[in-house]
Amino acid sequence: MTPPLSPPAAVRVAASLATTALVAVRPEQLTAPTPCGDFDVRALLDHLGWAALLSQRSATGLPLERDRSSLRPAPFLDGLPAEEWAGALPVELDTAADAWADPAAWEGETVFGTAPMPAGVVGPLMLAEFVLHGWDLARAVGAPYDVPAGLGKAVLAAIEPLAELGRDSGWYGPAVAVPTEAAAFDRALGLAGRDPGWRA
Numbered sequence: 001m002t003p004p005l006s007p008p009a010a011v012r013v014a015a016s017l018a019t020t021a022l023v024a025v026r027p028e029q030l031t032a033p034t035p036c037g038d039f040d041v042r043a044l045l046d047h048l049g050w051a052a053l054l055s056q057r058s059a060t061g062l063p064l065e066r067d068r069s070s071l072r073p074a075p076f077l078d079g080l081p082a083e084e085w086a087g088a089l090p091v092e093l094d095t096a097a098d099a100w101a102d103p104a105a106w107e108g109e110t111v112f113g114t115a116p117m118p119a120g121v122v123g124p125l126m127l128a129e130f131v132l133h134g135w136d137l138a139r140a141v142g143a144p145y146d147v148p149a150g151l152g153k154a155v156l157a158a159i160e161p162l163a164e165l166g167r168d169s170g171w172y173g174p175a176v177a178v179p180t181e182a183a184a185f186d187r188a189l190g191l192a193g194r195d196p197g198w199r200a
Contacts (some may be wrong), residue, residue: 002148002149002150002153003150003153004150004151004153004154004156004157005148005150005151005154005184006154007100007123007124007127007154008100008101008102008196009101009121010066010127010150010151010154011096011101011123011126011127011130012097012100012101013095013148013150013151014097014127014131014134014151014155015090015093015094015096015097015130016145016150017087017131017134017145017147018048018090018130018131018134018137019089019093019094020092020134020138020143020144020145021134021135021137021138021141021143022045022086022087023086023087023090023136024090024138024141024142024143025041025045025086025137025141026141027083027140029041029140029141029167030042030082030083032047032140032141032200033140033200034136034137034139034140035135035136035139035140035194035195036132036133036136036171036194039136040067040126040140041084041137041140041141042085043087044133044136044140045077045080045082045086045089045093045128045137046073046074046077046085047133047136048089048090048093048130048137049073049074049076049077049085049089049092050074051126051129051130052089052092052093052095052096053074053075053076054112054113054126055096055099055100055126055129055130055183056092056095056096056099057066057111058110058111058112058117058119058122058123059096059099059100059102059105059110059119059123059126059162060089060099060105061110061111062111063111063114064111064113064114069074076088076092077080079095080082085186087121093130096126096130096150100123100126100196102131103198105119105123106119106120106177107119107120110122112125124157124158124159124162125158125162126156126193127154127155128155128158128162128188130157131147131151131155131185132155132188132189132192132194135147135189135194136194138200139199140200141200142200149183151184151185151188152184152188153184154182155185155188156184156185156187156188156191158188159188159191159192160191161193163175163191163192166192167193172191172192172193173192173193173194175190175191175193176189176190176192176193176194176195176196177190178190178196184197185192
């Protein structure tokens with residue numbers, strides 16, 4: 001039986017997997033729908049940009065200088081044509097994975113945006129963010145997205161204790177029923193309000 005990946009290893013694989021979806025994005029797909037609420041591909045790319053920055057800062061205990069409430073793109077995307085956003089994201093995801101590779105990043109208290117929060121809560125939350133939104137993007141643009149069993153188990157373990165909070169906070173939609181014998185990642189998708197069978 002495949003064990004779940006360790007949290008630092010899972011973040012690294014998650015960043016690489018999301019990159020496979022990012023490199024598949026074509027400019028004409030920016031207005032395509034995604035499985036993620038009201039986000040089209042363009043909005044999802046911006047959201048991933050903010051998630052990458054938030055993840056980097058949280059891993060190092062630093063607050064965000066500004067957030068999505070500014071209604072401007074993530075700072076490293078601001079000023080770039082939206083057609084270039086997908087190409088700018090992989091290096092930021094990789095930087096976040098580098099930050100979470102330090103075991104100390106998972107210990108004690110950190111800052112989530114500007115709010116103090118245990119690092120042991122924030123790390124799994126950011127892991128789930130990368131994998132779920134990578135899947136959202138892959139489904140939207142028709143890219144393959146093969147989640148290794150160990151990563152799927154790590155994501156399920158991250159989402160299970162956060163699912164109710166995620167729904168209350170508006171991060172996740174209503175749970176989607178998924179068979180108990182389904183793969184761990186499909187069960188994680190269902191808990192996060194996504195239909196594993198969603199297609200554009």
